[in-house]
Amino acid sequence: MPHVQLAAIDYAVMLVYFAMVLAVGLWVRRAVRTSDDFFLSGRSLPAWVSGLAFLSANLGAQEVIGMGASGAKYGIATSHFYWVGAIPAMVFVGIFMMPFYYGSRARSVPEYLKLRFDEKTRGFNAISFAAMTVFSSGVSLYAMGKLLNLLLGWSFSASVLAAAAIVLAYTFAGGLTSAIYNEVLQFFLIALGFVPLAWLGMRDVGGWAGLEARLAEHATASGYAATAWTSSWQHMGDAAANPLGVEWFGLVMGLGFVLSFGYWCTDFLVVQRAMAADSMTAARRTPLIAAFPKMLFPGLVIIPGMIALVVQGSAGAGGVGLIPAKVDPATGAALLDAAGKVVLDYDLATPMMLAHYFPAGMLGLGLTALMASFMSGMAGNVTAFNTVWTYDIYHAYLKRDATDAHLLSVGRVTTVVGILVSVAAAYLAASFNNIMDFLQLVFAFVNAPLFATFALGMFWGRTTGHGAFWGLLSGTLGAAAHHGLSLAAGNVPGIKGGFLGPVLSYPSEMAQTFWTAIVAWVTCCAVTVLVSLVTRPRPAEELRGLVYGFTARPDDRAAHWYQRPAWLAVLVLGCTLALNLVFR
Amino acid sequence: MSGAAMFDVRKPIGALFTALGTLLLGYGLLTLGAPGTTPTGIAIVPIWGGVMLAFGLLMLWLSRRHGG
Numbered sequence: 169m170p171h172v173q174l175a176a177i178d179y180a181v182m183l184v185y186f187a188m189v190l191a192v193g194l195w196v197r198r199a200v201r202t203s204d205d206f207f208l209s210g211r212s213l214p215a216w217v218s219g220l221a222f223l224s225a226n227l228g229a230q231e232v233i234g235m236g237a238s239g240a241k242y243g244i245a246t247s248h249f250y251w252v253g254a255i256p257a258m259v260f261v262g263i264f265m266m267p268f269y270y271g272s273r274a275r276s277v278p279e280y281l282k283l284r285f286d287e288k289t290r291g292f293n294a295i296s297f298a299a300m301t302v303f304s305s306g307v308s309l310y311a312m313g314k315l316l317n318l319l320l321g322w323s324f325s326a327s328v329l330a331a332a333a334i335v336l337a338y339t340f341a342g343g344l345t346s347a348i349y350n351e352v353l354q355f356f357l358i359a360l361g362f363v364p365l366a367w368l369g370m371r372d373v374g375g376w377a378g379l380e381a382r383l384a385e386h387a388t389a390s391g392y393a394a395t396a397w398t399s400s401w402q403h404m405g406d407a408a409a410n411p412l413g414v415e416w417f418g419l420v421m422g423l424g425f426v427l428s429f430g431y432w433c434t435d436f437l438v439v440q441r442a443m444a445a446d447s448m449t450a451a452r453r454t455p456l457i458a459a460f461p462k463m464l465f466p467g468l469v470i471i472p473g474m475i476a477l478v479v480q481g482s483a484g485a486g487g488v489g490l491i492p493a494k495v496d497p498a499t500g501a502a503l504l505d506a507a508g509k510v511v512l513d514y515d516l517a518t519p520m521m522l523a524h525y526f527p528a529g530m531l532g533l534g535l536t537a538l539m540a541s542f543m544s545g546m547a548g549n550v551t552a553f554n555t556v557w558t559y560d561i562y563h564a565y566l567k568r569d570a571t572d573a574h575l576l577s578v579g580r581v582t583t584v585v586g587i588l589v590s591v592a593a594a595y596l597a598a599s600f601n602n603i604m605d606f607l608q609l610v611f612a613f614v615n616a617p618l619f620a621t622f623a624l625g626m627f628w629g630r631t632t633g634h635g636a637f638w639g640l641l642s643g644t645l646g647a648a649a650h651h652g653l654s655l656a657a658g659n660v661p662g663i664k665g666g667f668l669g670p671v672l673s674y675p676s677e678m679a680q681t682f683w684t685a686i687v688a689w690v691t692c693c694a695v696t697v698l699v700s701l702v703t704r705p706r707p708a709e710e711l712r713g714l715v716y717g718f719t720a721r722p723d724d725r726a727a728h729w730y731q732r733p734a735w736l737a738v739l740v741l742g743c744t745l746a747l748n749l750v751f752r
Numbered sequence: 753m754s755g756a757a758m759f760d761v762r763k764p765i766g767a768l769f770t771a772l773g774t775l776l777l778g779y780g781l782l783t784l785g786a787p788g789t790t791p792t793g794i795a796i797v798p799i800w801g802g803v804m805l806a807f808g809l810l811m812l813w814l815s816r817r818h819g820g
Contacts, residue, residue: 177779188768529797
């Protein structure tokens, strides 16, 4: 694939953005005096800032590149990751769970687990979460390095190290505040960088009707019904009838319930942004405010991927539309799957759209927006990692008598270590065709059982620490066992599953991942309930502020009706339902 | 007051988009009609530069209005 040539104006756009990102880090540095300022942003942010950061911290590699790739691969059904797999869980965390996170004054999700359950449950979650965040951060870095190498011919190592150095500079200086402010900046940059791409692309293909007509040809040529790429629900009755390879029950239970609630309700990476809000009402509004732009993001990230499949372009030999074939680095020939068909490099769908539609100047803007998405995802992971490491591992187990100044220093050192480990992880993260599939798998192992622990812990006072710990452990092992015993069509036993002997087979990796999550959740739930019933629960008075039945409901009557979380939630859910119906 | 509350994030947002908008609007106007600047038939660079400049100025104005 020939490299895209950049003009001086493109480099100028990148330089302005990177200078501003570093300036923000230096600007907020003088405000960081205590560990609370560094790790929790002093609990001082207005809801719109924490809301956009809540959204932006999730805008890592899996969002812009991964969703564009999935848009091309699976069509508008990818919107299930938003309208089924994100918005309902964001509403739930805002309305029902934030009162416990924010109200308990816990500084992290693992610390809430300690307050609600016990030390061992906190330790288990802190260690698995810390490992997951640096890995996710490494995936973001890897994806960025690979992309810049393929697209622009930049050195993989130089791209990875330069991005890591910039993220390190601003998170080291200003901690969470700096990361959050940059995330808000990145949100606007990503939105303003991708709106013109979607607009130009849609205009070129003749609007939605034109896109539907072109994708109908692709769908029928691929052996599906004509509307398989342009309707999100019509073909969900049978896993073989839609390109996702998932049936509605696996989708709703696996993605819409277990994975989605597991991620949005328990992942400290996003919850940390809401915990930095300046009041309980602001903390509860944080995910609800984030939900509005989130529900519109399919238009910015999925639709360009779909357009890339049908535009006449320069995909080269074996490619489709603008999407080139995956190339064997050793021979330079296009890779073929088990059926002898060319494997497309879907991760290049969005970047190729940028190169196709954007002239000099706009190309710099689009590429900067892409880099911003990688960096916001990475910074989000690093700030969550250093908080959990410092408070929940170092302070809890290694140095209980640490002073606040000492914890602040440890936080800064941990930021450096987190970035270094992410760089190492970037070099390890290279064996999946689609980055998102891999991240979903990691979430299935770690987050899916966790949501069962939280749901039971927050809403059933009888849940005990022993129940939570053994439930979590069994859920994670259950996920590993299911993954080891199952395999998606076309894969060979190994990291993609089946390493214990493939007993179950699925039509797609996604279906396998969703069912892994369901197994993890059910296992964790069952074991937690059984162990809790035979162990001694804590008295009700110790659970005040931690469990739904023993905690006063938050009072929002002082706020205007449109600021009350309950009304915002109704509005968010109504809009999401409408979008599902429009694109059904 | 905590440190973070002293800052208004609208200021850096405004500064970034005013700078980027000015850059793209200026470049777009200077290269108007040059080959390769309108691959879709629309002069997207100056148009979008203008949109970003307007957004940046709006953010700076909001920041000033709120005493930032």
